């Protein structure tokens with residue numbers, strides 16, 4: 001299977017603290033995305049998910065690595081492609097903030113087509129109205145302003161706008177996080193419908209395991225700028241090879257589909273460390289219940305654990321085999 | 333597609349009537365608009381409406397108080413104050429609008445670029461703005477007059493240039509916020525060019541405070557015109573403006589105090605009207621502000 005999108009050893013570094021300290025927001029991430037496939041990226045806030053999304057969209061300059069689309073190079077540290085020109089579109093987390101408050105819905109919708117110089121003013125309007133229907137929005141709302149619509153409606157508008165450019169890949173960056181649960185489900189179902197109708201590939205970024213497992217064929221688990229594990233959703237649920245994945249799974253078992261539920265209860269200690277000075281060796285070691293000295297000394301390699309299943313843990317085999325991950329009781 | 337359409341949330345009835353209806357319920361805005369329209373009418377029809385020739389001296393009627401023949405009295409050359417007030421409206425309004433328009437024409441794009449581009453562009457522009465802002469107005473006008481020669485045009489160019497950093501600062505400050513907005517990233521993501529982003533997305537969201545400020549500066553321009561006239565950068569005699577009349581009235585403050593009132597009150601009322609309209613315009617342009 002040839003990949004539509006490939007990301008090779010992506011690194012994105014921001015200079016922080018008045019330009020003194022480098023912050024490696026994404027620190028060596030590789031993945032591919034096949035046509036019609038849906039990849040979930042999960043991880044706590046600050047782990048670098050949005051930065052991956054922005055890199056893939058050419059909304060920022062990458063520091064290292066290479067991104068290609070259909071074999072064409074779209075981003076290297078030296079240059080990046082023109083956003084919107086190569087078939088990748090994005091849906092942001094905040095549906096309201098993504099729409100210019102002073103512009104009527106219909107004008108927001110036709111703008112991408114206008115930029116591409118597609119059709120006439122009236123054909124663009126027709127296309128926009130038709131797309132509104134497809135995403136389940138009444139055409140009567142086209143002449144309204146964003147603040148007159150609900151969050152769910154606004155997110156559908158954002159989806160409609162992204163789809164009008166007929167992308168091959170839609171990146172959804174926490175696109176349902178700001179919505180009510182019932183509306184979340186509607187939007188997720190909309191993704192599935194769109195996937196069928198347009199043959200879209202999805203990158204679904206979320207901190208919500210339930211969302212990722214509902215829509216994704218494969219899931220990548222991200223921690224402090226790196227992937228901890230990447231594999232088929234099923235494999236991650238049944239035979240997770242990284243303690244962090246197991247911890248995430250056990251943290252919200254009720255959120256998972258039946259086949260992915262585990263009975264283990266594992267609570268992660270502490271906070272995610274600062275990405276400006278990540279721990280030596282394995283980045284997860286400060287919170288890992290089974291960390292050893294080796295973990296501090298040596299960064300774990302990205303190893304293949306099964307078909308299409310990779311993880312970065314020295315003890316991945318044991319974790320896969322079901323080694324209990326006990327959280328020691330905190331000392332009194 | 334199996335998805336059911338969401339029922340539209342209808343929060344408001346028709347927009348356009350709401351907007352005009354809202355406007356009509358703002359007494360200050362209505363009064364301001366009526367007053368400015370009235371002024372515009374007076375300014376345009378002064379040649380036909382004014383009872384006397386505003387420039388013709390009458391040495392038999394010097395410095396007379398209000399009377400049946402001269403409703404607002406006469407000045408030190410015996411000229412009819414009412415006629416001069418009517419003829420002065422045009423130059424006063426035109427120079428106020430022109431100087432503020434010039435200030436915006438320079439300041440808004442400069443502020444937009446400084447805020448949006450950031451980095452050293454912003455640093456350089458901000459330094460220049462600070463320098464301009466700390467420059468004394470009169471000195472500046474004199475400097476410009478030295479280059480261009482004293483005239484009303486010189487005066488309004490000086491004012492416009494002096495106003496521009498105020499607009500630039502306001503717009504820059506808002507642009508710094510707006511450029512971080514998600515809709516700017518969204519526009520970039522679907523391929524919008526930088527100029528399109530600036531004009532279509534940043535400018536309309538960054539210009540509000542500048543519009544309100546324009547109302548204030550129009551008022552200030554009217555007043556400044558009087559000090560500029562005093563220095564010879566206003567309308568050149570024998571023609572007149574309110575500022576020139578006021579400047580002239582200072583000289584007779586003790587012998588003919590009534591000379592102050594016609595131009596003074598005209599300037600005051602016009603200034604208040606400009607102010608009232610600045611805020612109203614901002615609200616009208618904002619689709620989100622409640623206008624029910």
Ligand SMILES: Nc1ncnc2c1ncn2[C@@H]1O[C@H](COP(=O)(O)OP(=O)(O)O)[C@@H](O)[C@H]1O
Nearest residue numbers: 014016025044045046047048049050051052275
């Ligand atoms: N423009 C930026 N400048 C400096 N630091 C940034 C910038 N964008 C993101 N970061 C930092 O990079 C890290 C990853 O951020 P992000 O990709 O937004 O994470 P996530 O989407 O997973 O929450 C965070 O520590 C964040 O503070």
Ligand code: SF4
Nearest residue numbers: 282285288295313314
């Ligand atoms: S390498 Fe060590 S610290 Fe890292 S996840 Fe594996 S066991 Fe935990």
Ligand SMILES: [Mg+2]
Nearest residue numbers: 049050051174
């Ligand atoms: Mg994010």
